[in-house]
Amino acid sequence: MISPLDVPDSAPVRSANEEVSARGASLGRRPEAVLRMSGVRVWTPEGMVLLEGIRWTVAEGQHWALLGPNGAGKSTLLRIAAGVRHPSAGAVDVLGRRLGRVDVRTLWPRIGFVDPAHRTPQELAVEDVVLTGATGTVQPLWERYGDAERRRAAWLLELMAAGRLAGRAFGTCSDGERARVLIARALMPAPRLLLLDEPSAGLDMAGREDLLAGLADLSASEPALASVVVSHHLEDLPVTTTHAMLLAGGRAVASGPGDDVLTDATVSGCFGVGVRILRTGGRWAAVHPGREPQAPREALGG
């Protein structure tokens, strides 16, 4: 049984509570936690600590950004959320079930995880790649797909601005097109949690904007869906982003409502570079103030 999100009514006014209330109103009930972690640690067999002291709750309807520099532990954390990796210590509840006590294969159909390790058959038509998401298989299981599945696959391709790719072999698509097809595939079984690891990587500006618009449309059409998007760049966050966690060196340096977390000080501290955070039209951006190119004479110390 999935437990309701535990937010005390007496908590200070603003953000998290207001957000939960707003989401609750749009769902017509109190949002439930789809992911809960506490005291999560991960270490390698050699004893290298990859994650330390992670405490995190993701509720229905929330859209999280998971940000941090290279090697911060983002992909490791996402794989735990997807139930494809177990923590070395700590408690993780995915869709109300405790990792280590549940057969994770029963959870996977309700988690939309675009696994970078997934091997997609290159010769399959893109709509058939999407269909394989309904069965969670690499190859299509044709007898398991009916009209409803085919209609949903076509709709998801349209939603991801990839409808025009129907009929094309997956292997002939560009990186950006493949990224959108694989997100449509992950959405096929109507998951409750969508986990995307750097979905904008390799996309040009138009491709990224199509993807971000698709994610925004998705959250409007499926208000209970929760998502986590890993990125290095604030510019890659969808307008629907509600929360953010900043990871550095395997630790959460800040976590909570987006506007509280994505500040000049926290982002600069997390990435180790001075940036100013701008917010326009619901989107975020990081700029480096006063970073003028050095004159050649100064660079040479003359």
Ligand SMILES: Nc1ncnc2c1ncn2[C@@H]1O[C@H](COP(=O)(O)OP(=O)(O)OP(=O)(O)O)[C@@H](O)[C@H]1O
């Ligand atoms: N099996 C492993 N053995 C040793 N080190 C590992 C292992 N898996 C991950 N690491 C290390 O753990 C750290 C975190 O890796 P992870 O892939 O989670 O980082 P990330 O935040 O996703 O980085 P990036 O932004 O580059 O994708 C890295 O330093 C990585 O080299």
Ligand SMILES: [Mg+2]
């Ligand atoms: Mg990564």
